[in-house]
Amino acid sequence: MSNPQPVLWSSDEQADGRASEESPEQGRRRSGGGSDAATEPSGEVPPGRPRRHVPVPGPLDGHGPATVLAMCNQKGGVGKTTSTINLGAALAEYGRRVLLVDFDPQGALSVGLGVQPHQLETTIYNLIMERNTTIDDVIRPTSVEGMDLLPSNIDLSAAEVQLVTEVGREQTLGRTIAPVLDRYDYVLVDCQPSLGLLTVNALACADGVLIPLECEFFSLRGVALLMDTIEKVQDRLNPKLEITGILATMYDPRTLHTREVMTRVVEAFGELVFDAVINRTVRFPETTVAGEPITRWASRSTGAEAYRALAREVIAR
């Protein structure tokens, strides 16, 4: 396994003090949805480490150019799509303009935002393959103010095959989203569970990779391969690519197993591991059915607060 990158933020940045910690009053003002806060332990921090100070982000004067983050792990079902939706919604709550890119032919990101992929007339596939489709034909607003979606469906799997023979095939996504980067503060690309051409496209245009990692023993195995791919993309296609952070998901503080896995992850990746940890809760599958982010569906739940904490860390990094 490759060594972790150096610490991503300095004590200067921590001391920047643009804003103070969120007051309980601010927290209470967010209402709506149910709450599981009473039944779930909260405030988990990766074991063996004190919580770092992360300022609440201040308002922005203007928007863009966007930081592009690839939400990436070739292991399936680790929370990539869930994290894309909920990090995006939490960033939007902090006044950031966000574009979510569904770059998985399964279209789960689109479904999770209440869009039926098979009913779409235009998707990211048309944008990639047809010259006369413009990005504004495909981008659609979501129920979250300030957050838009570039949807996909199964057609995208054909694009992966067709792109193989194209010149500059790895830069296709980068070319596609370039015209709108100035409008957004963050573009989050939900990758498919593979390290194939679509994922390489996401890595080739990203500023950072955010790796959701399920707190389960076997999930550590795949990370070495992912790091290897990231290094190759850094060398050959995109020197600016960084690892933004590793997000522990499906964390169950009641089991020794997840705590042990978490300890190993922190040993291996140190400061790259976000303080924010996403607990395993049935609230997330519920939100998929509802077609809404947890920040709206269960606004005061532990899960919603965890994604807000993640958003603050992402903005600070």
Ligand SMILES: Nc1ncnc2c1ncn2[C@@H]1O[C@H](COP(=O)(O)OP(=O)(O)OP(=O)(O)O)[C@@H](O)[C@H]1O
């Ligand atoms: N913290 C969590 N606790 C419990 N269930 C979760 C959590 N996060 C995600 N899930 C559920 O686990 C399943 C997989 O999550 P998700 O689709 O986000 O993973 P993924 O990595 O995008 O999967 P794929 O690799 O298939 O794209 C979904 O049913 C989702 O609702």
Ligand SMILES: [Mg+2]
């Ligand atoms: Mg997914």
